[in-house]
Amino acid sequence: MSSHGSAQKMTARASGPLTGTAHVPGDKSISHRALILGAMAVGETRITGLLEGEDVLDTAKAMAALGADVNQLGPGEWSVHGVGVGGFSEPEDVIDCGNSGTGVRLIMGAMATTPISATFTGDASLRSRPMGRVTDPLALFGAQAVGRAGGKLPMTIVGATDPLPVDYVTPMASAQVKSAVLLAGLNAPGQTVVTERAATRDHTERMLRGFGAEVVTEQTEDGYRITLTGQPELKPQEITVPRDSSSAAFPVCAALVVPGSDVLVPNIGLNPTRAGLFTTLREMGANLTFENEREEGGEPVADLRARFSPTMKGIEVPAERAPAMIDEYPILSVVAANAEGITHMPGVHELRVKESDRIDAMAVGLRACGVTVDETEDSFTVHGLGAGGVPGGATVAARLDHRIAMSFLICGMAAQEPVSVDDGSPIATSFPIFEPLMAELGAQIVRSNG
Ligand SMILES: O=C(O)C1=C[C@@H](OP(=O)(O)O)[C@@H](O)[C@H](O)C1
Numbered sequence: 001m002s003s004h005g006s007a008q009k010m011t012a013r014a015s016g017p018l019t020g021t022a023h024v025p026g027d028k029s030i031s032h033r034a035l036i037l038g039a040m041a042v043g044e045t046r047i048t049g050l051l052e053g054e055d056v057l058d059t060a061k062a063m064a065a066l067g068a069d070v071n072q073l074g075p076g077e078w079s080v081h082g083v084g085v086g087g088f089s090e091p092e093d094v095i096d097c098g099n100s101g102t103g104v105r106l107i108m109g110a111m112a113t114t115p116i117s118a119t120f121t122g123d124a125s126l127r128s129r130p131m132g133r134v135t136d137p138l139a140l141f142g143a144q145a146v147g148r149a150g151g152k153l154p155m156t157i158v159g160a161t162d163p164l165p166v167d168y169v170t171p172m173a174s175a176q177v178k179s180a181v182l183l184a185g186l187n188a189p190g191q192t193v194v195t196e197r198a199a200t201r202d203h204t205e206r207m208l209r210g211f212g213a214e215v216v217t218e219q220t221e222d223g224y225r226i227t228l229t230g231q232p233e234l235k236p237q238e239i240t241v242p243r244d245s246s247s248a249a250f251p252v253c254a255a256l257v258v259p260g261s262d263v264l265v266p267n268i269g270l271n272p273t274r275a276g277l278f279t280t281l282r283e284m285g286a287n288l289t290f291e292n293e294r295e296e297g298g299e300p301v302a303d304l305r306a307r308f309s310p311t312m313k314g315i316e317v318p319a320e321r322a323p324a325m326i327d328e329y330p331i332l333s334v335v336a337a338n339a340e341g342i343t344h345m346p347g348v349h350e351l352r353v354k355e356s357d358r359i360d361a362m363a364v365g366l367r368a369c370g371v372t373v374d375e376t377e378d379s380f381t382v383h384g385l386g387a388g389g390v391p392g393g394a395t396v397a398a399r400l401d402h403r404i405a406m407s408f409l410i411c412g413m414a415a416q417e418p419v420s421v422d423d424g425s426p427i428a429t430s431f432p433i434f435e436p437l438m439a440e441l442g443a444q445i446v447r448s449n450g
């Protein structure tokens, strides 16, 4: 069922400093959206720099199953001949979204206002994640969903025959829920409105505008109100996918905690809805600079330079920053363990419903590595041991979660004893070149047979 391979134990240990330039792959969030909107446009969309990680490849397959003509032209170069808004055809088989919450939730939204049925599944991680957060608003459009108890995959969505536009307030800070509503609204007549209390990543809104849809974002007393005018003809685009700031976080944080390191990570998007980690690291006293700051495709971009930072201090991370760094808490926790004092991370309950319960996964793993942590349902606290202070010496369960696997490998690069993860294979979902890229910088990661 899972698209990634059999379990692969990996161990990281301290070696020399990390030095050099790390070219991380394309942004995962933007790659999913480029394929989905390309499939809903009329004509050929060309994509450059697409992330060829398993999550995104599963979305490419799903778009083909729904009738789009999707082809790889070269490394990172893709062509999508779209079928137009409302033009999806019924897939002949189950759509397997592998490990990807973004993939399954956005695709459910995109097909929910077309009169077809589709059945979705995924790997054991994705089958444990809640889908009600998406199927609740999709029901307001007239779509029906039948899944396992608790709104879990496998699940069949019966698309609405006569979709109605929707006015929806998202109950949790989630770009996936917001995006599912907007994508469903594309094939509903009139205006679909989605309001979110806190701003989440806005790639769907930006890209919809690029494809010619009318999308207006207003800041109101209730938060951000996004209004989409339904049934546009989406015009095919040439899309260059920026490099992934969430992947950049790993070599950046590794450089901060490994003695003597100096690493450049070029061309990273600093969209404010994504860049919360970098603000947090600078508040901790990290030696992290933004070089060559510029604008590309309407997005702020910079080259990140990270150097070993032996005097970082623990901080209070503002709860309202959580949506702008939600995927970065695991690696921040590793940095916090290598800082002096306490780092308190409130407002992070959404971490409990990611690829794994990330609060529990980090708590169990860090404790096994000799770090004191506290958790509540909604918060995580790390008692830092200072630079080089983490004992390590544990094997940590990655729980089918790429970010947990990468975080503990980086933990091992700075710890007194090596750290292993029982299964590094999920890393390929978002960062397929993580191992060679880190090795090129000087890190030592070895594979073994468990
Ligand atoms: O919309 C997206 O591309 C994503 C949204 C976030 O999830 P939520 O919407 O569940 O917060 C994030 O964790 C995920 O990695 C990617």
Ligand SMILES: C=C(OP(=O)(O)O)C(=O)O
Pocket (backbone or CB within 6 Å): 099, 100, 101, 102, 103, 327, 354, 355, 403, 430
């Ligand atoms: C939460 C993540 O992804 P998704 O929800 O798409 O599985 C992630 O990449 O950290």
